[in-house]
Amino acid sequence: AQSVTQLGSHVSVSEGALVLLRCNYSSSVPPYLFWYVQYPNQGLQLLLKYTSAATLVKGINGFEAEFKKSETSFHLTKPSAHMSDAAEYFCAVSDLSGGYNKLIFGAGTRLAVHP
Amino acid sequence: EPEVTQTPSHQVTQMGQEVILRCVPISNHLYFYWYRQILGQKVEFLVSFYNNEISEKSEIFDDQFSVERPDGSNFTLKIRSTKLEDSAMYFCASSGGQGALSDQPQHFGDGTRLSIL
Numbered sequence: 391a392q393s394v395t396q397l398g399s400h401v402s403v404s405e406g407a408l409v410l411l412r413c414n415y416s417s418s419v420p421p422y423l424f425w426y427v428q429y430p431n432q433g434l435q436l437l438l439k440y441t442s443a444a445t446l447v448k449g450i451n452g453f454e455a456e457f458k459k460s461e462t463s464f465h466l467t468k469p470s471a472h473m474s475d476a477a478e479y480f481c482a483v484s485d486l487s488g489g490y491n492k493l494i495f496g497a498g499t500r501l502a503v504h505p
Numbered sequence: 506e507p508e509v510t511q512t513p514s515h516q517v518t519q520m521g522q523e524v525i526l527r528c529v530p531i532s533n534h535l536y537f538y539w540y541r542q543i544l545g546q547k548v549e550f551l552v553s554f555y556n557n558e559i560s561e562k563s564e565i566f567d568d569q570f571s572v573e574r575p576d577g578s579n580f581t582l583k584i585r586s587t588k589l590e591d592s593a594m595y596f597c598a599s600s601g602g603q604g605a606l607s608d609q610p611q612h613f614g615d616g617t618r619l620s621i622l
Contacts, residue, residue: 431615433509433596433613434613435613439608480548482548485550492538492561494550495548496547497547498547
């Protein structure tokens with residue numbers, strides 16, 4: 391069965407610093423992977439997705455993620471953090487074991503950005 | 506950009522009462538989902554719905570839960586007799602019908618916060 395582990399429930403960076411949010415997955419088949427962001431009192435917004443094309447995926451708001459099969463990882467990065475990036479970030483893997491698509495989410499990482 | 510909309514944003518209900526959470530998926534989407542997030546826990550899959558029937562459900566989705574698409578636009582989640590442990594944020598999502606099913610991203614609403622007293 392598919393699963394997702396996000397290392398670090400809280401990450402704090404300074405404005406302008408590199409953002410690195412870690413995600414490792416477990417999947418018995420080639421995975422489809424997603425990163426979602428949740429701003430306070432809002433729903434889940436898709437940042438980017440990996441669907442077996444390019445291993446480096448670019449998303450919205452300057453975020454990107456690299457799929458590394460050998461490490462079963464799909465870490466999210468942004469070269470320079472902005473105050474508006476403060477939010478909770480969820481990594482998810484698509485589970486088709488039931489014949490239909492459902493998302494299996496990690497526990498989430500709350501990103502704080504300090505001036 | 507089209508959005509998934511959910512109403513109400515916050516629902517407070519007495520234990521044992523029925524509650525209906527409402528969602529309007531993106532209009533040309535064919536696949537619909539409900540997820541929930543108990544405070545401090547992961548987002549969990551509840552149920553998926555396609556072609557007017559449940560396509561998959563989780564262990565959480567027991568006989569107290571039901572879903573319906575009563576017309577061409579709404580998608581509802583009903584909890585028949587609420588329990589304290591049903592308190593959570595409930596998210597509706599929808600995904601498109603073209604291309605490989607697995608790579609279609611799911612678009613989420615802002616959620617309904619359900620509080621059971």
